Amino acid sequence: MTTLGHRVPELDAAARSQLERGAHTTMLGNGNRIVIELSEALARVVPVDGPHFLYASDGASAVEQALKIAFQYWWNRGDVGRQRFLGFGGAYHGDTIGALSVGDGGFGTALFEPLRFPVLRAPSFDDPDCFDTACRMVAENAASLAAVIVEPLVQGAAGMMLADPAGLAALGDACAEHGVLLICDEVATGFGRTGTLFASEQCGLRPDLLVLGKGLTAGYMPMSATVASDRVFSEFLGDDLGPRTFYHGHSYSGNALAAAVALRHLELIEAHDVLANVRARSDELAGLLHDRIAPNPAVRDVRLRGLMGGVELAPPGEGLRWGRRVCTAAVERGVLLRPLGDVVVLMPPLTITSPELHRIVDTLAAALDDVTRAGS
Numbered sequence: 001m002t003t004l005g006h007r008v009p010e011l012d013a014a015a016r017s018q019l020e021r022g023a024h025t026t027m028l029g030n031g032n033r034i035v036i037e038l039s040e041a042l043a044r045v046v047p048v049d050g051p052h053f054l055y056a057s058d059g060a061s062a063v064e065q066a067l068k069i070a071f072q073y074w075w076n077r078g079d080v081g082r083q084r085f086l087g088f089g090g091a092y093h094g095d096t097i098g099a100l101s102v103g104d105g106g107f108g109t110a111l112f113e114p115l116r117f118p119v120l121r122a123p124s125f126d127d128p129d130c131f132d133t134a135c136r137m138v139a140e141n142a143a144s145l146a147a148v149i150v151e152p153l154v155q156g157a158a159g160m161m162l163a164d165p166a167g168l169a170a171l172g173d174a175c176a177e178h179g180v181l182l183i184c185d186e187v188a189t190g191f192g193r194t195g196t197l198f199a200s201e202q203c204g205l206r207p208d209l210l211v212l213g214k215g216l217t218a219g220y221m222p223m224s225a226t227v228a229s230d231r232v233f234s235e236f237l238g239d240d241l242g243p244r245t246f247y248h249g250h251s252y253s254g255n256a257l258a259a260a261v262a263l264r265h266l267e268l269i270e271a272h273d274v275l276a277n278v279r280a281r282s283d284e285l286a287g288l289l290h291d292r293i294a295p296n297p298a299v300r301d302v303r304l305r306g307l308m309g310g311v312e313l314a315p316p317g318e319g320l321r322w323g324r325r326v327c328t329a330a331v332e333r334g335v336l337l338r339p340l341g342d343v344v345v346l347m348p349p350l351t352i353t354s355p356e357l358h359r360i361v362d363t364l365a366a367a368l369d370d371v372t373r374a375g376s
Ligand SMILES: Cc1ncc(COP(=O)(O)O)c(C=O)c1O
Pocket: 057, 058, 059, 060, 061, 063, 092, 093, 094, 095, 151, 156, 157, 185, 186, 187, 188, 189, 213, 214
């Protein structure tokens, strides 16, 4: 989530200087200077045609906004049959009810099953035919589909599952061909994590709705955004407070402090050529993982895209909590790693250096040895 590390002097200064001008004013139909400046800067870089921005505070809230906008888009067009969503196996979009519904269940969600609305479910990314199947489902169900929602390139919470960019491109084409809206959830992949500013770019995707969070403020402040294309936005134009209006807002939408940090963050990504570092360090990390980690018999798979990676462990039995134990052993050696089940997550800051990467991999190798030596 943290893109440039902690205590970045320029980001600290941006927050302080905005504080002197005002911390927050509730937007709810209004604008403020810093949020307009941020939107103008984002508009130059997001992979969305004619982008318009609606801010919220968390990724899940921005997903909810995208789902509601997609739903109302068809209602405003008088096409009330298009009410369903298609999501992918393994998907995670947040913990609010709508986001849970389009997500694919997962740990701790069974209790809320009765609250989740039904969703068409394409296969998980580990099925090589998942995008062929998804495209077929789009074609067969177009008349009742409001939108498809997907995490482009990497499903984070599923355990860093990688997708084929060509498959995602085909999905984008199928949505365009059948008029179904495409929502790209880049809460995890956005802001350089996968080696381009947005993962959608690597798949040639121009989503109708793009969801941003986490890295938007460099991991400093709770801010998220739903970006709508002009095609979507224009369906909401009409009388002030009329039936076409999107009635939705959050108290801290467009928070000025967060916007000031987000704007400075965008400038720093460019000024420090952060994406070049992501690509160079990603190549280096891939090599280190290949040489030092993948050959270990305790490792089932290593997955990496940019600086978003996961090491899937191969415990000899159920319930051994190897993921937790390997991460604990790494923390004891001074490197903070966290597990997703038996997948050890590797998501370092995008400004990580080569010696720091070596330290992470050395520590992971040693932590793996600690746990496997201790037996099951
Ligand atoms: C792809 C994706 N979407 C949405 C979310 C939810 O974001 P938040 O935790 O800020 O609500 C996450 C969080 O991990 C995510 O990875």
